[in-house]
Amino acid sequence: xxxxxxxxxxxxxxxxxxxxxxxxxxxxxxxxxxxxxxxxxxxxxxxxxxxxxxxxxxxxxxxxxxxxxxxxxxxxxxxxxxxxxxxxxxxxxxxxxxxxxxxxxxxxxxxxxxxxxxxxxxxxxxxxxxxxxxxxxxxxxxxxxxxxxxxxxxxxxxxxxxxxxxxxxxxxxxxxxxxxxxxxxxxxxxxxxxxxxxxxxxxxxx
Numbered sequence: 154x155x156x157x158x159x160x161x162x163x164x165x166x167x168x169x170x171x172x173x174x175x176x177x178x179x180x181x182x183x184x185x186x187x188x189x190x191x192x193x194x195x196x197x198x199x200x201x202x203x204x205x206x207x208x209x210x211x212x213x214x215x216x217x218x219x220x221x222x223x224x225x226x227x228x229x230x231x232x233x234x235x236x237x238x239x240x241x242x243x244x245x246x247x248x249x250x251x252x253x254x255x256x257x258x259x260x261x262x263x264x265x266x267x268x269x270x271x272x273x274x275x276x277x278x279x280x281x282x283x284x285x286x287x288x289x290x291x292x293x294x295x296x297x298x299x300x301x302x303x304x305x306x307x308x309x310x311x312x313x314x315x316x317x318x319x320x321x322x323x324x325x326x327x328x329x330x331x332x333x334x335x336x337x338x339x340x341x342x343x344x345x346x347x348x349x350x351x352x353x354x355x356x357x358x359x
Contacts, residue, residue: 168217168218168221169218169221169222169223169224169225169226170225172218172221172222173222173225173226177222178222178228179219179220179222179223179226179228179229179233180219180232180233180236182215182218182219182222183216183219183233183236183237183240184240185215186212186213186215186216186218186219186240186244187212187240187243187244189208189209189211189212189215190208190209190212190243190244190247190248191247192208193205193206193207193208193209193212193247193248193251194247194248194250194251195251196208197248197251197252197254197255198251198254198255200255202255202318202321202322203322205251206315206318206319206322209244209248209314209315210315212244213244213311216237216240216241216244219233219237220237238281241307242277242278242281245273245276245277245307245310245311246273246277248314249269249272249273249277250269250273252265252269252330253266253269255327256327257327257330257331258326258327258328258331262335265331265334268331268334268335268338269334271334271338272334272337272338272341275337275338275341275342275345276305276310276337276338276341277310279341279345280303280306280341280344280345280348283301283345283348283349283352284298284299284301284348285298287301287348287352287355292352292355292356293351293352293355293356297355301348301351301352302347303341303343303344303345303347303348304340304343304344304347305337305340305341305343305344306344309340310337310341313333313336313337314333314337316333317329317330317332317333317334317336318330318333320333
């Protein structure tokens, strides 16, 4: 795991050095990723799934650039971290809500819109809320709260979203996208349980 983290940091440093030469601040990169997500959502609602998915994936790449640029320029700030986290939630919400306007199949247990709503709650919001609320209530230190993990965090959710959407486009059957939502809901529920147990364990040591 340590070697993986070191490898990831090296990649992020290289990305930061490439994009830091542009006259765009880290926070501006964050806003650009949000604009990209808004356009992606509009494309999905109008039926242009491929364009929407490409823009969403590109927005995810831009989201990685902002932090890389901030670290490379040594301009990381608390507000920048705050803005990045807020935009992350908005971007993911835009992507999912846009599918409420797309004709998805409803044969997977119940209406696909219910799965979208559950994904928003269980995947997009609750894991982040648990981390922030544990810190807010001083049950866990900010450092430990930041390190709380889980089997389905934002990067895993994005991979599942992109893969299931691509499968739906390629096979001309968007049921696969709904399967992706079900998968995210299931894994996110486990992540929520993991984090709650971690907070409980931490509280018992105080």
